[in-house]
Ligand SMILES: [Zn+2]
C-alpha cells in the first residue's frame with residue numbers, strides 16, 4: 001500500500017493515448033482520451049481479427065488467400081497513428097504501465113472470444129534475451145501477465161524462447177518475413193499437457209510472427225493455437 005503510494009508519487013501513471021499524467025489517481029487513461037483508440041468493430045475477420053466492412057464475408061482480403069498455423073486471432077484496436085505512438089512509448093519509452101490499459105481493453109472488447117478459445121495456457125511472443133535486458137521487459141509478456149491474472153489461465157513465459165535475431169520486419173515483404181522467422185523460436189519443453197494455447201502479442205500485422213510461434217508451439221505438442229493482440233493493422 002505504502003509502496004504503491006510512493007511509486008505513484010515518483011512515477012505517476014501516464015495516459016497511453018496522450019502520454020500526460022492521468023487526471024485521476026488509479027485511472028488507466030485520462031477522461032478526455034477515452035475513445036481515442038479506435039476499437040475494432042464487428043464484423044471482423046475470422047482469421048486475423050481485422051475489421052471487415054462486409055457482413056457477408058468471413059475473412060478479410062488478405063486471409064482469403066492465406067492459411068495460418070493458428071486458428072484465429074482477435075484484437076481490440078485498429079493500429080492507427082495514436083496506437084503506433086502509444087506502442088512506441090510502451091516498448092521504447094519504458095511505459096510498462098500501458099499494459100494495464102491494453103490488457104483491460106483486450107479483455108473488455110474481445111473477452112468473449114478469448115474465453116471461447118478455452119485456452120489451457122498463455123504464451124507471450126518471446127524476445128531475444130539481450131533485447132529483453134535492454135528494454136527491461138518483454139512487452140507481450142507484460143500484457144500476457146495481466147490476462148493471466150484476469151482469466152486465471154496459466155502463463156508459460158518460459159515455454160518458448162527466441163533464438164534468432166530477426167531484426168526489424170518493417171521493410172520486409174511477407175516471404176522475407178517468413179524466411180527471417182524460420183527457426184526463430186525454440187520450445188523449451190513439451191506442451192502436450194496444454195492442447196489449446198493462446199499466444200499474446202502487442203501488434204498483429206502480417207501474422208508472420210504469430211505463425212512462426214504457432215508452428216513451434218504445435219511442434220512441441222499443442223493441438224490448437226489462438227492469438228490475442230491489442231492492436232491489428234498494417235504497420236509494425
Ligand atoms: Zn490522455
Ligand SMILES: [Zn+2]
Pocket residue numbers: 045046047048049050059060061062063064
Ligand atoms: Zn484477415
